[in-house]
Amino acid sequence: MGTEAAGTLYGLGAYVLWGVLPLYFVALAPAGAWEVVAWRVLLSLVFCALLLTVTRGWRRFVTVLRTPRLAALMALAGVLIYVNWQVFVLATQTDHVLEASLGYFINPITTVLLAVLVLRERLRILQWIAIAVAALAVIVIVVGYGAVPWYALLLTASFGVYGLVKKQVGGSVDAVSGLALETLWITPIAVVQLGIVAATTGITLGTAGPLHAVLLLCAGVVTAVPLLLFAAGSSRVPLATMGMLQFAGPILQFIIGAAVLHEEMPAVRWIGFGIVWIACVLLVTDQLRHARRVRPSVVAPVA
DSSP states (O other): OOHHHHHHHHHHHHHHHHHHHHHHHHHTTTSOHHHHHHHHHHHHHHHHHHHHHHTTOHHHHHHHHTOHHHHHHHHHHHHHHHHHHHHHHHHHHTTOHHHHHHHHHSHHHHHHHHHHHTTOOOOOHHHHHHHHHHHHHHHHHHHHHSSOOHHHHHHHHHHHHHHHHHHHHGGGSOHHHHHHHHHHHHHHHHHHHHHHHHHTTOOOTTTSOHHHHHHHHTHHHHHHHHHHHHHHHHTTSOHHHHHHHTTHHHHHHHHIIIIISOOOOOHHHHHHHHHHHHHHHHHHHHHHHHHHHHHHHHHHHHO
C-alpha cells in the first residue's frame, strides 16, 4: 500500500471514530458528562505515559516541557481541548448530537475565518462565499428554531482556536508528547472536577456493572487513538484530501443523531443544515481547485 493510500485510511479511520463517539458517550450512562470528561483526561494521560514508555519518547516530551514557548502553547491547547471535550459530551448526553454535528460541519469554515482574523491571510472568492453562506445558516437556525445553537458555536470556536494553536506549534511537538502535555496541564482541573462529582452525585465507576466499568476505563484509549491516526494521516496526504475526509465525522454524527437517537429535526433545522452543506461544498470545491493550481507549480521545479 502506498504512503498516500495508507494516510487516507489513517485519516478516514480518525474521523470515523470521532463520528461514532456520541454512541460511546451515551453508553456511559449513568456516568454524567463531568465525570466522563474527568476520567477522559486522567486516563488519556495514563495511556500517553504508557505510549511514551513503549516508544521511548520521554526525552522528546521533556525537551518540549523545558521549552517555555512550546509548554505555554500546549497549556493553552489543553484548556481549549478540555472545553471542546466537555461541551461535546454534554451535547451528546443531553440529546444535542445534531447540534454537535453542526458545529463540526462549520468548523472548516471557522478555521478559514480565523486565518483571516488572526493570521491575516487573504481569502479566495469561494472561501468568502462559504463563510457568508455558513453565517446565513446559523441565522436561519436561530430565527426559525428560536434558539442559539450554543453547543455548535462553542464546539467550532474551541476546536478552531485549538487548531490555530497547534498550527503555531507546527512539527515541533509529536502527537503523543503533545497529547500528554495537553492532558498534563488540565489534570488538576480533572482531579477537582472528579472530587466535586464524588461529593455531590457520586462516582459511577465500579457501581454500574463490569461492562460499564470497562467502557469508562477505555476513555483514554478512545481519546488517544483517533488523534494518533489523525497525526499519521495528515503527515501522509495532501491538505485537500484531509479537508474532504474531515466531513466523515459530522456526517456520521448527523446520521446517529437523526436516525439512531431520533432527535427532533423540524423543517427549519433541515433548511439550516442544507445551507451549511452548501457552504461545505463550496469550501471543498475551492480546496480542490486551489490544489490543482498549486500542484503543477510544486512539481515542476522537482522535475
